[in-house]
Amino acid sequence: MIAFYSDMAKFWAGDPYSLIKSGIPSRVAAVEKTIQPYLFDATQKNSRNSRKLEYSYFMHSPHISAYSELADLAVGRLKQGSVLLLLPDVKDVSRMIAHLKKLSMACPVFRLDSSLTRSERYASYLQIANSEQVLVLGTRSALFAPINGLDSIIVGFEKSEQFYEQKHPYWNVRDSVFLRSNIESTNLYFTGYVPSAEMAYQIEQRRVKFVGQKHTLKTLAYPQAKGELLPDRIVSEIRKSLSQGTVLFLAPRKGYANALLCAKCKNIALCECGGRLLMSSMTADPICSLCSTEDKNWKCKWCSGTNRYAAARGIDRFHEEIGRAFPNLAIQLSNSPNILEEVSPKTKIVIATPGAIPVAMDGYSSIVILEGQRFLASGSSTYEEMVYESFFDSAARVKKNGNILVVLDSSHPLISSITRWNPSVLVKKILRENNDALLPPYASSALLRVPITDAVMLRNGILKSIKDGRLPISSKVYLTENESKNESRLLINVPRENREDLANFVLELSRKRAISKKSFISVALDPYVLLG
Numbered sequence: 001m002i003a004f005y006s007d008m009a010k011f012w013a014g015d016p017y018s019l020i021k022s023g024i025p026s027r028v029a030a031v032e033k034t035i036q037p038y039l040f041d042a043t044q045k046n047s048r049n050s051r052k053l054e055y056s057y058f059m060h061s062p063h064i065s066a067y068s069e070l071a072d073l074a075v076g077r078l079k080q081g082s083v084l085l086l087l088p089d090v091k092d093v094s095r096m097i098a099h100l101k102k103l104s105m106a107c108p109v110f111r112l113d114s115s116l117t118r119s120e121r122y123a124s125y126l127q128i129a130n131s132e133q134v135l136v137l138g139t140r141s142a143l144f145a146p147i148n149g150l151d152s153i154i155v156g157f158e159k160s161e162q163f164y165e166q167k168h169p170y171w172n173v174r175d176s177v178f179l180r181s182n183i184e185s186t187n188l189y190f191t192g193y194v195p196s197a198e199m200a201y202q203i204e205q206r207r208v209k210f211v212g213q214k215h216t217l218k219t220l221a222y223p224q225a226k227g228e229l230l231p232d233r234i235v236s237e238i239r240k241s242l243s244q245g246t247v248l249f250l251a252p253r254k255g256y257a258n259a260l261l262c263a264k265c266k267n268i269a270l271c272e273c274g275g276r277l278l279m280s281s282m283t284a285d286p287i288c289s290l291c292s293t294e295d296k297n298w299k300c301k302w303c304s305g306t307n308r309y310a311a312a313r314g315i316d317r318f319h320e321e322i323g324r325a326f327p328n329l330a331i332q333l334s335n336s337p338n339i340l341e342e343v344s345p346k347t348k349i350v351i352a353t354p355g356a357i358p359v360a361m362d363g364y365s366s367i368v369i370l371e372g373q374r375f376l377a378s379g380s381s382t383y384e385e386m387v388y389e390s391f392f393d394s395a396a397r398v399k400k401n402g403n404i405l406v407v408l409d410s411s412h413p414l415i416s417s418i419t420r421w422n423p424s425v426l427v428k429k430i431l432r433e434n435n436d437a438l439l440p441p442y443a444s445s446a447l448l449r450v451p452i453t454d455a456v457m458l459r460n461g462i463l464k465s466i467k468d469g470r471l472p473i474s475s476k477v478y479l480t481e482n483e484s485k486n487e488s489r490l491l492i493n494v495p496r497e498n499r500e501d502l503a504n505f506v507l508e509l510s511r512k513r514a515i516s517k518k519s520f521i522s523v524a525l526d527p528y529v530l531l532g
Contacts, residue, residue, distance in 0.1 A: 001146055007179045012525055013446075013507040014169025022165065023144025025121045035126045054187040057158075057195055057203060059212035062396040062421060063363065067092075070156050070191060071099040074135055077187070078107060081151030084136045086143060086173055088162035090115045093137050096156075105135070112138035112145055140165065140173045143180065150186050153177050158190040158199060159389055161528050170524035174198060193392035194423040196385055197430050201441035204431070215421035217395060218403050221410035229313070229321050229370060234405055241366030241403060242326065242348055248364040249322060249351045250394045252374040254335040255314030256280050258289075260298075264305035269298065279310060282320075315351055318370060322349065334358050354390035363399035372408030381430050381439065382529050388426050391418065438476060444499035445530055446506045448490040449522040452481055455488030458521075462492060471505055472498045491530055499525075 005023070009016045058073065060066040070085065077083045087093050090113050100109060108131060110124050128136055129146040136145050140163050143153075155163070155173055163173035174196070181188050190199060190208070202208040222231040230238075241247050257279040260269040269277040275290030277298070285294045286308075299306045310317060315335050323331060329348040334340040340358035343350055350358060369375070375387045395404045395418050404418055413425045435442045450458055459479050466475050471494060478491040494502045506523045513521060 001144070003183050004144070004180050007183065008171060008176060009169070011175070011179060011503065012169040012171045013503040013510070013523060014171075018168050019144070019171070022141045022167075025125050026118055028119045028122045031119055031123045031126065034123070035130055037130060051185065053181065053185060054189075055181075055202075055208045056187075056189050057199055057208050057210050058189060058191045059195075059210070059421075059423075060191060060193050060396060061213050062215055062217060062398065063400050064396075065099070065359075066157075066191070066396070067095050067099045070096060070154065071103060073189060073191070074100075074154055075103060075105070077152040077154070077189075078133070078135055081149040082132075082134050082136070082147045083152050083154065084138075084142065084145060084147055084150060085154045085156065086138060086140065086163070086177075087156045088160035089139060092156065093139065096137055100135075100137075107133045107135060109135045109137065112136055112142040114139065143173060143176060150184055152187040152189060153181065154189045154191070156191050158192050159194070159196040159385060161386075164528045168522065170527065172526065172528070175526065192389065193396065194385065194388045195427055197381060197427070197434060198441045200427040200431055212422070217398065217419055217421060219395075219406065219415055219419040220403060221406050221408050221412070221415045223409045224371075224373075224407060229318065229407075230325060231407065234368070234407065235325065237403060237405055238326070238366065238368060242329065245362065245365030245399065245402075246343055246347055246360050247349055247366045247368060248357065248360070248394065248397060249318065249349065249368045249370055250357070250390070251315040251318050251335075251351055251353050252371050253312070253314045254316075254353050256282075256284075256316040257310035258312035258314055259310075260286050261309040261311045262300035262303060262305045263307035263309040265300060265303040266309070267300060267302045268311075269300070271295070279308070281316070282308075282310065313371075315353055318351055322351065332358075354386070354394075357394055357397060360397065364397050364402060365399055366403045366405060367394050367398050369394065369404070369406045369408070372406050372412070372414070376414075380529065381434055384430060388414070388417075388423060392421075392423065438474070438493055438495070439530070440526060442496055443493045444496055444502055445494075445526055446492045446502055447524045447527045447530065448492070448506070449524075450488050450490060451519050452483070452486055452488045454519055454521075455479060455481070455490065459490055462490070465505065471501060 005016045005019050008019050060069055074083050074085050087096060093111060093113050110128050112124050116124060128134055132148055136142060136147055155177060158174055165171050177188055195203060203210045222234040224231060238247060255278060260277040260279055269286060271277055271288035271291060271293060273291045275288045277286035277295060278289050279286055285296050286298050287294055315333060319333055330346050331349040332340060332347045334350060334352040334356045336356060339356040343358050343360045369391060378384060398404060406415060417423050417426050459477055462477050465471050466473060474495055476493040479488060481488045503525060510523055
């Protein structure tokens, strides 16, 4: 593990001690007395070093729980040795444990995440270190678990933002598991519905094998003619599905109206601070999205009109409109912070946002994706990846004879991709665009957060370093400012093959600024969102 911490610190341009805080839980002396030390046979480790490693990406199938597929994969790999299963958050770990309880496990299962108390976490850590063959389930920090005879690391739902550390040195799980695999000769398995751009690049380079089963889903597209929530032809299909079971509606955002317009002149309503005004209901007073100030007597600043128009509709507004379209039916909402785990048997309609879809025991008779173009209206390729993931995730919940109804133009490649259960066209589009713009995965990035007063001087220094050859001549530097936080953000992009040069450069930059007692800069290599 010492070699792993050292490689991680070098790769992420940090120091080992920051990583140790993430990996090793706080000591509880009383717990140590209850643990029996175990001596691991070193010859087993040597025999693993000579084997051929398997790196694979498993695409989840429709009509079956992704957790069931993960459980089957983990149990299958346990025959070869210990397994580490990493999941995005605590809820995912709990669901996974519930699935494993249905199976007959021949080896101990340990949990390692923030749901445990300090004593429980330390005890679990020591038990893992003193066991020969185990299955360890945890969130991102479980990557540092000292597992004996580790055969495989499984990263479930590899695209999740939860796999990115939010503190220095801002490491992520997907890239870090390759470092541990190189040291301990472990197999790597990634799962999800649509590969991330980085994973798609690894698949394209044939370093990772794509594994997915062929399926055909009945997917129908219904374009909006005049911005209506439910196009005319879709209503009859929904009624037919309601007679056969529960229907899921996927909404792009929560809230009621995420923007307020004047109904007369259509100007957007803004607060004195410049923030957008929101509405929690049609009769509620508008509230500022930034300072939360209520405008009790709102009127348009341009034409003095008082009639409101709710724009950027959210799940609460959809609830009203869907309730009117399909009256006298039980409806449940699921969105943050009130996320449902399961659907009530009497419920006929579920309206949810991405990431908050509850489990329907028999599956949904139909999946309706509302305002498909709203989902896709973003300039960020990372957000676009997550939208595709959420579409496939929701489509996977449908019954075998159910329909996927998408409010989107039929010519969009997303429709045929879901029908064939093959996201290759979507992913290749993202790769092509990112390659043209020198963005990840064809580039490596460093995001520097600095005080506004130092930003221009630091940017000029970086540009001089590029001119002097310390960074590749093809490197690009971008500067943005956030005056509300008194912070500027510098983004450095270099070709992928020069990542090590970039890591060494920003590490040396941080050290020199610390020695000269200049203002602190935060450095994140390959962040989840560029300039986000």
